[in-house]
Amino acid sequence: xxxxxxxxxESESGLTFRVKKVLFTKQTPYQRLDVFETEFYGNxxxxxxxxxxxxxxxxxxxxxxxxxxxxxxxxxxxxxxxxGGDGGTVREAVKHADVxxxxxxxxxxxxxxxxxxxxxxxxxxxxxxxxxxxxxxxxEYVKSxxxxxxxxxxxxxxxxxxxxxxxxxxxYRDAADALKDxxxxxxxxxxxxxxxxxxxxxxxxxxxxFPVVKLYLSFTPTYPGGMWTFGFASKGLDPVxxxxxxxxxxxxxxxxxxxxxxxxxxxxxxxxxxxxxxxxPRIRVGKSRH
Ligand code: SAM
Numbered sequence: 398x399x400x401x402x403x404x405x406x407e408s409e410s411g412l413t414f415r416v417k418k419v420l421f422t423k424q425t426p427y428q429r430l431d432v433f434e435t436e437f438y439g440n441x442x443x444x445x446x447x448x449x450x451x452x453x454x455x456x457x458x459x460x461x462x463x464x465x466x467x468x469x470x471x472x473x474x475x476x477x478x479x480x481g482g483d484g485g486t487v488r489e490a491v492k493h494a495d496v497x498x499x500x501x502x503x504x505x506x507x508x509x510x511x512x513x514x515x516x517x518x519x520x521x522x523x524x525x526x527x528x529x530x531x532x533x534x535x536x537e538y539v540k541s542x543x544x545x546x547x548x549x550x551x552x553x554x555x556x557x558x559x560x561x562x563x564x565x566x567x568x569y570r571d572a573a574d575a576l577k578d579x580x581x582x583x584x585x586x587x588x589x590x591x592x593x594x595x596x597x598x599x600x601x602x603x604x605x606x607f608p609v610v611k612l613y614l615s616f617t618p619t620y621p622g623g624m625w626t627f628g629f630a631s632k633g634l635d636p637v638x639x640x641x642x643x644x645x646x647x648x649x650x651x652x653x654x655x656x657x658x659x660x661x662x663x664x665x666x667x668x669x670x671x672x673x674x675x676x677x678p679r680i681r682v683g684k685s686r687h
Contacts, residue, residue, distance in 0.1 A: 401415050406591050412619060414438060416434070420515055432515045445557075447554070449554065453618075454617050454618050457617045457652075458615060458620075458625065459486050459489050461613070461615040466550065466629060467490065470548055470579070470581050472547070473496055473548045475498050475548075477500045477502065477548070477575070478499060478501045479553065479563065488521060488522040496527065498527050500531060502531045502535045504534050504559050509523065509530065545575055546577065547577055547580055548583075549583075551585060552585055556587075564602060566602040566606065570605065579631075580631070581630070581631040582607070583628065583629050584603070584627065585627060586612060588621045588622045590622035591622050596626055596669075597672045597673070600673035608632060608633065609630065611628075611675060612665055612672070615653070636663060637659075640656075
């Protein structure tokens with residue numbers, strides 16, 4: 398008898414893969430947490446039915462969430478990660494020689510425990526001496542910090558449940574206050590195909606708190622539709638104009654991020670540009686076919 402996992406998005410479409418073994422299942426105070434062993438993707442972490450990380454493709458998302466802002470900032474010393482209890486974003490942040498301290502604010506301790514057990518490659522820096530782990534709500538935490546961080550990374554689940562407030566204008570304003578003047582932030586900003594409403598809302602709300610807001614892309618096979626966006630936000634630094642590729646070590650151990658891709662990721666398809674108002678006015682010539 399074969400066992401298949403099915404993630405259904407917008408109740409009309411989905412992703413499925415064969416499961417070799419159910420390794421862990423628990424209803425935590427915040428979410429349903431499952432870990433599956435699979436043939437094709439390795440171990441897979443699922444929260445409330447949505448794939449969060451797989452051993453096979455997690456590097457894409459974690460490298461792009463971390464390195465675009467961290468290489469845009471000229472000298473990132475103090476970093477905050479909200480969510481990200483699996484440790485993948487922390488693993489990427491501590492690769493930067495400039496980084497002196499990382500605070501990880503994760504609301505659900507079970508995610509950290511499970512990642513340590515079933516995702517050793519992802520969680521391997523969770524005992525790094527530069528890291529402080531705080532088990533609390535990131536929405537509350539940022540209110541306590543003023544002009545403290547150089548980079549903030551929001552590595553959250555979909556904006557429902559405990560993560561709903563992590564895309565609010567109020568939260569983004571608190572995050573802006575927690576950043577230093579030349580601080581930058583990057584947020585997980587959802588699928589432009591499956592959740593355009595969330596992408597649009599994230600952009601709109603970021604713009605209430607930051608003068609520079611730009612979407613960028615990556616491609617993760619196990620996220621709905623594959624095409625995924627991140628929201629870059631800053632008080633002035635531009636992620637392309639102010640990016641100095643010479644800061645990226647030629648021997649950097651990245652499997653997805655490259656200096657060329659750092660720039661190219663901000664080249665959006667027209668429909669995605671429109672979601673974030675990044676588009677240039679288009680003059681329609683002749684009768685549109687649609
Ligand atoms: N990188 C994967 C992704 O793109 O979805 C995984 C993200 S990570 C597993 C998302 C984490 O955000 C979860 O561990 C969840 O517990 C945490 N989280 C959700 N809401 C939160 C909040 N308000 N404060 C802190 N952590 C939160």
